[in-house]
């Protein structure tokens with residue numbers, strides 16, 4: 001099947017309200033179906049979580065169905081990841097993520113807020129979340145919140161967002177051949193087709209005949225090459241952080257963030273950061 | 277879930293509420309005790325980051341008096357087991373958390389705290 005180009009999104013009105021209607025409400029509706037398709041942790045993220053020091057506590061900002069909360073699987077309980085999400089229905093699933101009936105720590109919250117002691121976390125991850133924010137400023141604020149949430153001495157951060165450059169295996173294609181590659185990304189809506197079995201049974205009964213599958217259009221900002229790195233640099237500047245690796249002698253009153261890795265993997269851009 | 281591990285991390289984030297905004301105060305709580313796997317190495321690593329007084333006060337408020345008022349220097353097994361129980365086995369299922377400063381109430385339902393603020397309360 002040829003990849004289908006995605007429809008462009010038209011972001012209108014207050015971004016907060018736009019996101020409530022075009023992201024949050026949808027995830028609440030599709031939670032169970034969405035979760036059933038999201039169970040495989042991505043290797044770079046799994047490796048990041050495996051590399052954490054025992055005793056560390058972290059934040060998964062936009063945890064969704066909580067699939068990263070049980071990691072690392074080879075040494076369970078050595079770190080604790082607390083999951084935050086806007087969707088209560090996804091959090092009901094996230095609190096039971098993983099095997100053995102272990103209960104996870106989750107909270108309802110906004111990725112633009114910081115309802116914790118500043119710098120209290122040792123690490124933070126934000127996977128497939130920031131691309132649901134509908135303005136550049138809001139995406140930058142989300143990066144700032146992550147940098148503020150972790151320890152200024154050793155905090156580690158991993159961010160994943162959707163890329164314009166999609167994998168060959170992906171069913172989707174955003175940039176058509178005659179499109180000029182963009183520096184500022186692209187706003188699109190991505191359809192989610194809720195299969196009939198998972199739509200409400202009552203509804204299909206009352207409607208009589210066969211029910212059309214319900215299609216939800218979720219808002220996404222697809223990141224251009226270099227855009228995520230750019231957001232980190234802007235966010236760091238606003239927080240007075242130098243973007244560099246840690247110098248041997250840190251000058252007084254100097255703080256910074258090192259970009260440990262950044263790259264593209266399987267239709268996503270990612271960046272790993274370390275504070276000093 | 278709100279275990280005391282998480283409670284020790286959360287603080288009020290309402291607009292202009294920056295001092296005396298921790299620890300949030302539990303009200304009308306329903307507790308559940310669930311056994312969790314004992315991991316002393318995790319506890320030793322997490323201990324330096326804990327706000328000890330907030331933890332002890334909150335545990336006492338919830339009816340657990342097993343922790344010493346001062347953090348001990350010797351981390352023996354008995355202490356670590358008590359700490360494990362307080363941090364990871366007491367679940368607040370229902371109730372709320374109130375900010376000691378601005379009195380904002382964060383509800384807890386089905387074991388999940390709601391830390392969202394209304395538009396006008398956001399800083």
Ligand SMILES: [Zn+2]
Pocket residue numbers: 288289290293297375376377378379380
């Ligand atoms: Zn407050």
